[in-house]
Amino acid sequence: MSVEITTPRFKDNAKKALADLPLQGALSKVGPGFIGKRAAAAEKLPEFDALRDSARDIKNHTLAHLDLYLERFEAKAKEAGGHVHFAVDAAEARAIVTDICKRLGAKTVTKGKSMISEEIGLNDHLAAAGIQPVETDLGEYLIQIRGEAPSHIIAPAIHLNKDQVEADFRRVHAHLPPERDLSEPTSLLAEARGELRQKFLAADVGITGANFLVAETGTSIIVTNEGNGDLTQTLPKAHIVLASLEKLVPTLEDVSQILRVLARSATGQDMSVYTTFSTGPRRPGDPDGPGEYHVVILDNGRSSMLGGQLREVLRCIRCGACMNHCPVYHAVGGHAYGWVYPGPIGSVLTPALIGVEKGRNLPNASTFCGRCEEVCPMRIPLPKLMRHWREKEFERHLTPATQRFGLGVWGFFARRGWLYRPATRLAIGALSLLGRTKGRFAALPLAGGWTQHRDFPAPQGDTFQAQWRARQAERRAASGRGVH
Amino acid sequence: MTAHTSPDGARHPRVGLFCTCLVDTIRPSVGFAAAKLLEDAGCEVAVPPQTCCGQPAFNSGDRATTRALAEEMITAFETFDYVVAPSGSCAGMIKTHYPELFTGEPDWAGRVERFCAKVFELTSFLVDVRGVTCVEAAYDGTVTYHDSCSGLRELGVKAQPRLLLSSVEGLALEEMKDADTCCGFGGTFCVKYPDVSNAIVEKKSANIAATGADTLLAGDLGCLMNMAGKLQREGHAVRALHVAEVLAGMGNAPAIGEPAAREAKR
Amino acid sequence: MSSRDTVFASIRAALGVTSQEAPRRQAVADRIASHPRGVIPARGQLPEAERLALFRDMVIGAAATIDHLASTAEVPEAIAAYLRSRNLPMTILRGADDRLAALPWERAPALDVWIGPSDGRQLAGLSHAFAGIAESGTVVMLSGPENPSTLNLLPDHHLVVVDAADVAGDYETVWDLIRARYGESVLPRTVNWITGPSRSADIEQTLLLGAHGPRSLHVLLVGGPTR
Numbered sequence: 001m002s003v004e005i006t007t008p009r010f011k012d013n014a015k016k017a018l019a020d021l022p023l024q025g026a027l028s029k030v031g032p033g034f035i036g037k038r039a040a041a042a043e044k045l046p047e048f049d050a051l052r053d054s055a056r057d058i059k060n061h062t063l064a065h066l067d068l069y070l071e072r073f074e075a076k077a078k079e080a081g082g083h084v085h086f087a088v089d090a091a092e093a094r095a096i097v098t099d100i101c102k103r104l105g106a107k108t109v110t111k112g113k114s115m116i117s118e119e120i121g122l123n124d125h126l127a128a129a130g131i132q133p134v135e136t137d138l139g140e141y142l143i144q145i146r147g148e149a150p151s152h153i154i155a156p157a158i159h160l161n162k163d164q165v166e167a168d169f170r171r172v173h174a175h176l177p178p179e180r181d182l183s184e185p186t187s188l189l190a191e192a193r194g195e196l197r198q199k200f201l202a203a204d205v206g207i208t209g210a211n212f213l214v215a216e217t218g219t220s221i222i223v224t225n226e227g228n229g230d231l232t233q234t235l236p237k238a239h240i241v242l243a244s245l246e247k248l249v250p251t252l253e254d255v256s257q258i259l260r261v262l263a264r265s266a267t268g269q270d271m272s273v274y275t276t277f278s279t280g281p282r283r284p285g286d287p288d289g290p291g292e293y294h295v296v297i298l299d300n301g302r303s304s305m306l307g308g309q310l311r312e313v314l315r316c317i318r319c320g321a322c323m324n325h326c327p328v329y330h331a332v333g334g335h336a337y338g339w340v341y342p343g344p345i346g347s348v349l350t351p352a353l354i355g356v357e358k359g360r361n362l363p364n365a366s367t368f369c370g371r372c373e374e375v376c377p378m379r380i381p382l383p384k385l386m387r388h389w390r391e392k393e394f395e396r397h398l399t400p401a402t403q404r405f406g407l408g409v410w411g412f413f414a415r416r417g418w419l420y421r422p423a424t425r426l427a428i429g430a431l432s433l434l435g436r437t438k439g440r441f442a443a444l445p446l447a448g449g450w451t452q453h454r455d456f457p458a459p460q461g462d463t464f465q466a467q468w469r470a471r472q473a474e475r476r477a478a479s480g481r482g483v484h
Numbered sequence: 485m486t487a488h489t490s491p492d493g494a495r496h497p498r499v500g501l502f503c504t505c506l507v508d509t510i511r512p513s514v515g516f517a518a519a520k521l522l523e524d525a526g527c528e529v530a531v532p533p534q535t536c537c538g539q540p541a542f543n544s545g546d547r548a549t550t551r552a553l554a555e556e557m558i559t560a561f562e563t564f565d566y567v568v569a570p571s572g573s574c575a576g577m578i579k580t581h582y583p584e585l586f587t588g589e590p591d592w593a594g595r596v597e598r599f600c601a602k603v604f605e606l607t608s609f610l611v612d613v614r615g616v617t618c619v620e621a622a623y624d625g626t627v628t629y630h631d632s633c634s635g636l637r638e639l640g641v642k643a644q645p646r647l648l649l650s651s652v653e654g655l656a657l658e659e660m661k662d663a664d665t666c667c668g669f670g671g672t673f674c675v676k677y678p679d680v681s682n683a684i685v686e687k688k689s690a691n692i693a694a695t696g697a698d699t700l701l702a703g704d705l706g707c708l709m710n711m712a713g714k715l716q717r718e719g720h721a722v723r724a725l726h727v728a729e730v731l732a733g734m735g736n737a738p739a740i741g742e743p744a745a746r747e748a749k750r
Numbered sequence: 751m752s753s754r755d756t757v758f759a760s761i762r763a764a765l766g767v768t769s770q771e772a773p774r775r776q777a778v779a780d781r782i783a784s785h786p787r788g789v790i791p792a793r794g795q796l797p798e799a800e801r802l803a804l805f806r807d808m809v810i811g812a813a814a815t816i817d818h819l820a821s822t823a824e825v826p827e828a829i830a831a832y833l834r835s836r837n838l839p840m841t842i843l844r845g846a847d848d849r850l851a852a853l854p855w856e857r858a859p860a861l862d863v864w865i866g867p868s869d870g871r872q873l874a875g876l877s878h879a880f881a882g883i884a885e886s887g888t889v890v891m892l893s894g895p896e897n898p899s900t901l902n903l904l905p906d907h908h909l910v911v912v913d914a915a916d917v918a919g920d921y922e923t924v925w926d927l928i929r930a931r932y933g934e935s936v937l938p939r940t941v942n943w944i945t946g947p948s949r950s951a952d953i954e955q956t957l958l959l960g961a962h963g964p965r966s967l968h969v970l971l972v973g974g975p976t977r
Contacts, residue, residue: 011677011679014677014679014680015679018679018680018683026954029954029955030955031662031665033951033955045791046791046792047789047790047791047792050789051788051789051791054788054789058788061777061781064765065774065777065778066761066765067758067761067762067765067767067769068769068774068775068778069778070758070761071758071769072778072782076935080939085753086752086753086754086756086757086758087753087757088753088756088757092753136962137952138950138952138953138961139950139952142952142953155951155952155955156952157952157953158952158955160953160954161954162953162954165953185953185954185956185958186958188953189950189953189958189960189961190960192961193960193961193962196962197870197962200870200962201869201870215778215782216782216785216935217935217936217937219937225948225949225950225951225961226948226949226950226961226962226963227903227948227961227962227963227964228961228962228963230902230903230942230963231903231904231962231963234899234900234903234940235900245757245761250778250781250782250785251781251782251785251786252785252925253785253786253787253788253922253925254785254788256788256920256921256922256925257788257789259921260791267951269812269945270808270811270812270885270886270887270945271812271886271887271888271943271945272945273812273944273945273946273947273948273949273963274942274943274944274945274948274963275888275942275943275945276940276941276942276943277937277940277941277942277943278939278940279937279938279939279940280939281939282893282939283893283894283938283939285894285895286893286894286895286898286939287845287866287867287895287898287900288867288868288893288898288899288900289893289899289939289940297757299756299757299760303757303760303761303763303764304760304764305764306761306764306765307763307764307765307766327665327666327668327684328677328680328684330684331680331683331684332680332683364673364676364677365673365676365677365680366670366673367633367666367668367669367670367671367673367681367684368543368633368634368670368671368673369633369637369665369666369670370633370634370637370638371633371637371665371666373637374637387542387543387545389545390543390544390545391545391546391547392545393545394544394545394546394547395545399544399545403544403672403676407540407541407544407546407549410540410541411541411546411549411553413535414505414535414536414538414541414549414553415535415549415552415553415556417533417534417535417556420535421533421535424505424508424509427509428509428510432744436743436744437743438743439738439741439742439743439744440713440716440741440742442717447675448678449674449675449676449678450674450675450678450713452678452682453678453679453681453682453685453713453714453717454682454685454710454713454714454716454717455712455713455716455717455741456709456713456741457510457511457709457712457713457740457741458741458743458744459509459510459511460510460511460512460513460744461512461744462512463508463509463512464503464507464508464509464512464514464515464516464531465503465508465531465533465534467512467515467516468503468512468515468516468519468531469531
């Protein structure tokens with residue numbers, strides 16, 4: 001899928017999304033679907049929060065020693081017969097993958113779900129090189145045949161309904177009998193299974209992402225429920241793993257800690273159906289498995305995040321819990337965010353990867369309700385990091401002029417209480433008088449953003465501070481002695 | 485500090501009431517309700533001259549202004565035994581975010597920490613610090629309670645207002661669906677992204693209306709103004725009040741957005 | 751400068767390190783060597799009978815099915831019974847695992863047993879698990895001539911024999927068992943943790959079994975106390 005960035009148009013994207021009825025229908029199921037399941041899974045495991053702390057600590061330790069764990073991973077993966085490639089940016093990662101596929105004479109490649117593949121826009125590049133990429137995760141397959149980007153990091157097609165899927169299947173699977181019944185999700189799944197089974201068996205190369213890379217053993221790990229990524233890496237001649245460099249964990253014990261919080265946070269399962277640990281190519285005597293094993297480790301701007309506050313973002317394990325619990329995501333869906341990573345994690349990661357100029361909308365489009373941080377298994381302080389971007393934006397004078405001016409005026413008064421109090425009394429007194437009859441305003445100058453959608457209450461009258469002082473004076477007069 | 489100060493004792497701690505800028509300007513009755521509840525809980529209440537905790541600047545990325553306002557806030561309030569605000573959002577801003585504003589300033593570190601330790605949201609102060617379990621108030625109606633985000637997630641305010649409400653004579657509480665989901669206010673968010681904010685508050689409004697409650701309560705005026713404004717725009721006859729007003733027995737005054745000129749119907 | 755060098759230089763610059771710091775290298779070497787266990791859920795540390803009961807419950811909770819058999823001698827008949835109950839042909843493909851080879855197949859004379867990896871045309875596959883994990887109802891499969899990985903993924907029905915003595919409480923215990931077999935820091939090409947049958951909820955979040963992997967997972971737990 002192409003990686004056109006529409007993040008600067010977030011407001012327009014959001015407006016469109018809010019008016020898109022099928023999308024709104026699909027989004028209405030996000031909260032009820034995920035929130036209760038995660039809560040139930042967390043509830044059932046008394047050690048869940050202790051595991052979150054453990055997972056956070058493991059990643060913090062890893063990131064602080066990332067250079068050394070990467071060296072170790074590379075050495076162990078090579079020892080097992082694998083190849084490790086480093087890519088500074090997206091273009092380099094695309095070239096590495098394409099070269100491997102070309103060398104192997106690949107015609108088709110099957111793909112497990114990989115956000116890195118989306119980030120680097122791999123599919124278009126492969127197609128341009130005459131190699132057909134076939135997404136095998138059902139959700140990724142659905143968006144691939146529609147030419148769309150994922151709208152969620154674990155449920156890429158969550159924005160679609162079954163009628164849309166049926167229409168797409170009839171269009172794309174034109175070789176199947178037109179009279180077939182596709183009215184139920186079961187029949188749609190069965191058709192996808194049949195179609196993709198052929199692709200799995202025919203593919204020359206399998207490309208997967210990695211949920212983790214284990215330094216101890218040189219192992220890559222993928223986690224799926226469908227078994228698609230697992231077939232992708234087992235059947236073809238070569239398995240290529242795409243991983244960003246923060247996927248490292250030190251040991252098998254460490255990854256076991258994090259796996260205990262991953263599925264519970266994502267789907268509410270105790271463990272995903274398939275957790276597959278791959279180390280090198282097939283061994284002598286193995287009856288199956290790929291003949292070649294490549295790991296492409298992508299930086300693409302992440303290493304520079306290690307140096308500051310944003311290091312915390314690199315703990316992310318892409319479970320999707322933050323977006324599953326986000327009121328903004330629930331309202332507008334993933335495409336409105338305008339690039340690869342939606343939701344709260346997208347709001348902190350996107351500006352780092354595409355630049356704060358283009359990404360600045362996202363960290364602003366948050367109510368700071370804090371629910372994302374509350375559920376993040378890796379305890380990433382997402383609101384704090386969104387605020388970090390707002391600070392960068394403010395420092396670099398990227399904040400819109402009107403907002404900056406308003407803030408400046410307010411700040412000027414607020415920092416001067418002796419001016420602030422009379423000024424607010426004056427303004428509030430006038431506003432109160434104006435709104436006296438109705439008690440509220442349906443329209444207010446300079447407050448269109450508010451009154452476009454809701455009424456604004458008329459102030460009761462004088463300020464609290466002025467009224468309090470008056471009351472205290474009365475009390476003092478009545479009692480004849482000071483209270484404060 | 486006065487002689488009868490006793491932070492942990494039952495006798496008359498001195499409480500600085502931080503009314504918050506919204507209560508100061510829009511709805512002073514919340515400030516009086518808070519003062520009454522604090523006095524009833526045996527506190528001596530004072531309202532030192534104040535402006536704003538700095539949250540709007542903080543959330544807009546303006547660290548310098550925030551830092552300056554925080555310093556003023558601390559200077560104005562640090563002599564009190566406790567600082568109480570009828571807002572989880574403002575109390576949360578101070579309690580959880582002030583320390584980071586002074587990082588790298590050793591002169592301030594201890595001072596800020598001591599200050600933050602005595603800052604509380606109103607209902608949690610009453611219940612958790614003063615041990616209040618009931619109030620002397622009556623309210624004839626069915627209320628539903630919205631958990632405002634900062635109070636809930638930064639300060640753990642959830643059970644306290646409900647405990648106090650359960651002691652209000654005549655009051656019935658009907659919980660709404662997703663009471664702990666954001667109302668879409670988000671401070672400047674609601675004017676920067678009005679369409680998204682509206683979509684969120686529409687859901688909230690529907691959840692409120694679905695309870696059949698005649699009154700909406702919450703502990704933060706910003707959220708209340710947002711929800712009340714939406715309910716009124718949609719024509720729902722739900723009254724919106726700050727929880728302190730009902731707890732202080734002032735629930736029959738005109739609700740948020742109701743005309744002050746004539747008495748409310750109840 | 752190679753891309754590898756560029757990436758490492760950038761990491762080191764951001765971390766403010768050279769990679770030569772002895773304490774950092776020691777910390778990494780120690781962690782790899784000692785691979786400390788973290789938080790182990792209490793439910794992963796139960797005595798045998800409760801552990802097997804939990805394993806069984808978690809397997810069922812993951813939408814798989816389970817037979818608890820008293821001895822390996824019962825396995826062939828249990829397989830035949832499973833296939834019959836699902837109205838499947840009396841044919842199964844298995845790996846060359848000695849433990850499977852040693853089963854008294856003559857006790858299920860109607861059962862046609864083939865050996866080898868799957869090419870996707872078999873309805874039922876049989877594997878022997880390296881271990882089971884009680885805390886999540888997971889079976890642990892190791893690749894190799896004995897148990898081809900394709901058997902775990904391609905047949906519609908995956909039957910897995912698990913020796914009750916191999917059912918561990920937690921993941922960490924299994925890693926130590928694997929280290930005991932393969933050596934420190936060495937894994938076979940593929941380790942599959944399998945927890946229930948394949949599924950997808952990608953269409954309107956409706957959870958459906960049998961996405962790309964097996965539609966059914968059937969565990970044959972052998973030995974140990976039964977409840």
